[in-house]
Amino acid sequence: MTRVQIVLTALGLLLLANTALAADNAAVSWHPSKPRVGDVAWVLVKDVLEGATVEGSVDGKPLTFFPYAGGQAAIFGFDLETKPGPHTWRVGVIEPGREPRSAQGSVRVVRRDFHVERLTVPSTMVDLDPETERRAVAEGKQLATLYRTITPERMWRGKFTPPVGTTGTGKGFGARRIINGQPRSPHSGSDFSAPKGTPVVAVNAGKVALVAEFFFPGRLVILDHGLGLYTAYFHLDSALVNEGERVERGQTLGTVGATGRATGPHLHFGAQVAGARVDPTTLLGLALLD
Numbered sequence: 001m002t003r004v005q006i007v008l009t010a011l012g013l014l015l016l017a018n019t020a021l022a023a024d025n026a027a028v029s030w031h032p033s034k035p036r037v038g039d040v041a042w043v044l045v046k047d048v049l050e051g052a053t054v055e056g057s058v059d060g061k062p063l064t065f066f067p068y069a070g071g072q073a074a075i076f077g078f079d080l081e082t083k084p085g086p087h088t089w090r091v092g093v094i095e096p097g098r099e100p101r102s103a104q105g106s107v108r109v110v111r112r113d114f115h116v117e118r119l120t121v122p123s124t125m126v127d128l129d130p131e132t133e134r135r136a137v138a139e140g141k142q143l144a145t146l147y148r149t150i151t152p153e154r155m156w157r158g159k160f161t162p163p164v165g166t167t168g169t170g171k172g173f174g175a176r177r178i179i180n181g182q183p184r185s186p187h188s189g190s191d192f193s194a195p196k197g198t199p200v201v202a203v204n205a206g207k208v209a210l211v212a213e214f215f216f217p218g219r220l221v222i223l224d225h226g227l228g229l230y231t232a233y234f235h236l237d238s239a240l241v242n243e244g245e246r247v248e249r250g251q252t253l254g255t256v257g258a259t260g261r262a263t264g265p266h267l268h269f270g271a272q273v274a275g276a277r278v279d280p281t282t283l284l285g286l287a288l289l290d
């Protein structure tokens with residue numbers, strides 16, 4: 001056999017082996033099938049018995065499953081700095097009275113071009129004195145720790161509602177920012193312009209995880225929706241909820257303001273899934289309904 005034939009034979013055996021495995025494999029689908037950088041996607045493992053344990057991961061990051069449509073589903077966030085291209089996933093299902101099943105594959109993440117935004121803000125908001133710098137770093141770490149905390153209870157259900165009643169959609173997610181001529185971290189949320197005092201509402205049910213006044217975000221409210229999903233509401237003029245309080249979808253959390261680093265009154269609305277910064281607009285359009 002030539003070298004090419006050997007390789008082809010090996011490939012054939014490999015394909016055969018995969019086909020044989022597929023007979024016992026769990027049926028898995030991705031929604032959307034080709035997520036973009038910054039999207040919230042969800043994965044469905046079909047036909048799963050009640051009482052089953054479903055676990056899995058994407059790029060080694062764990063998925064947290066919940067019962068959905070006769071199977072189990074999990075949401076996954078493709079962070080705004082995810083590399084476009086294939087990302088490997090795997091799923092395992094253990095059910096009473098059935099052989100364990102598994103599946104693996106890759107999901108192709110589509111590139112998305114984010115625009116470059118040039119902003120001018122007072123220099124005291126960019127060139128921080130050491131004490132303010134320490135404060136901003138500590139606050140950033142506190143948020144990062146919170147976002148990585150996964151509450152096992154799923155509190156959100158059904159469709160997500162916009163955080164403000166304005167007609168326009170949020171803007172600027174993922175923008176690579178140049179502030180006062182210096183490149184800064186990309187914009188991890190979506191900005192909704194609205195007059196000061198406009199009510200800001202919970203996009204879905206959850207628990208108030210944090211109410212604080214931070215240097216960059218200003219007055220803020222963060223909701224924990226469970227299973228690693230968080231939404232954040234920044235630059236508020238007032239906060240009308242307390243930490244630990246359960247909120248319903250549409251419940252008023254506070255009002256639009258311009259606190260923290262803001263060029264004018266607007267709501268900065270952010271969403272994170274297990275620490276991945278995702279486009280909150282895709283969260284509002286999530287087609288997972290129950």
Ligand SMILES: [Zn+2]
Pocket residue numbers: 187189190191267268269
């Ligand atoms: Zn913003």
